[in-house]
Amino acid sequence: MNFNEIKQLIDIVDSSDFQETIIEEEGGFKITLRRASAATVITQLSAQPTASPAVNTASQALNSPPAAKKDESIAGLIESRSPIVGTFYQSSSPDAPPFVAVNDTIKKGDVLCIIEAMKLMNEIEAEVSGTIVEILVENGQAVEYDQPLFRIKP
Numbered sequence: 001m002n003f004n005e006i007k008q009l010i011d012i013v014d015s016s017d018f019q020e021t022i023i024e025e026e027g028g029f030k031i032t033l034r035r036a037s038a039a040t041v042i043t044q045l046s047a048q049p050t051a052s053p054a055v056n057t058a059s060q061a062l063n064s065p066p067a068a069k070k071d072e073s074i075a076g077l078i079e080s081r082s083p084i085v086g087t088f089y090q091s092s093s094p095d096a097p098p099f100v101a102v103n104d105t106i107k108k109g110d111v112l113c114i115i116e117a118m119k120l121m122n123e124i125e126a127e128v129s130g131t132i133v134e135i136l137v138e139n140g141q142a143v144e145y146d147q148p149l150f151r152i153k154p
Helices: 003-014
Strands: 020-024 030-034 043-044 078-081 084-087 111-117 120-125 131-135 146-154
Touching: 003 020, 030 084, 111 146
Parallel strands: none
Antiparallel strands: 020 030, 043 078, 078 146, 084 111, 111 120, 131 146
16 A cells, blocks of 8 residues: 555545544555544443454445443443543643532533643533443543543443
8 A cells, every 4th residue: 555545545534424444454554544533432331242343455444433341340331432642631720620520410511521632621521411430530640542531321
């Protein structure tokens, strides 16, 4: 695959609604393109195993979130995941109260936290209504793309 083909793929993904595209060729070449988004990525947790689809050709593209974690103790919960790499903050300023705490009831669209990326403060909103069961990161902690931040009981 040459540079022009890669650039064409980037342009296609950029102009589409795809959130992630993985392309593999038989010679061992693999490219993954991910769209950074201000929306929170959520994954429904389930006790049943979830298989990730295999990508065998460059013409296939994936538009699905990563496979759900397999853990009997968290079945029925929804994980709110980080849509970007950055620094996690529980409140808008050091002296302000946290946006949410364990056992808080939230509505879709409520601000859960802020993730600072490249000096920009990105408010992460709830994609579902429910109750905060667990906060999985500490204030000021660096977070990765798709890292679970909260567990929510719908």
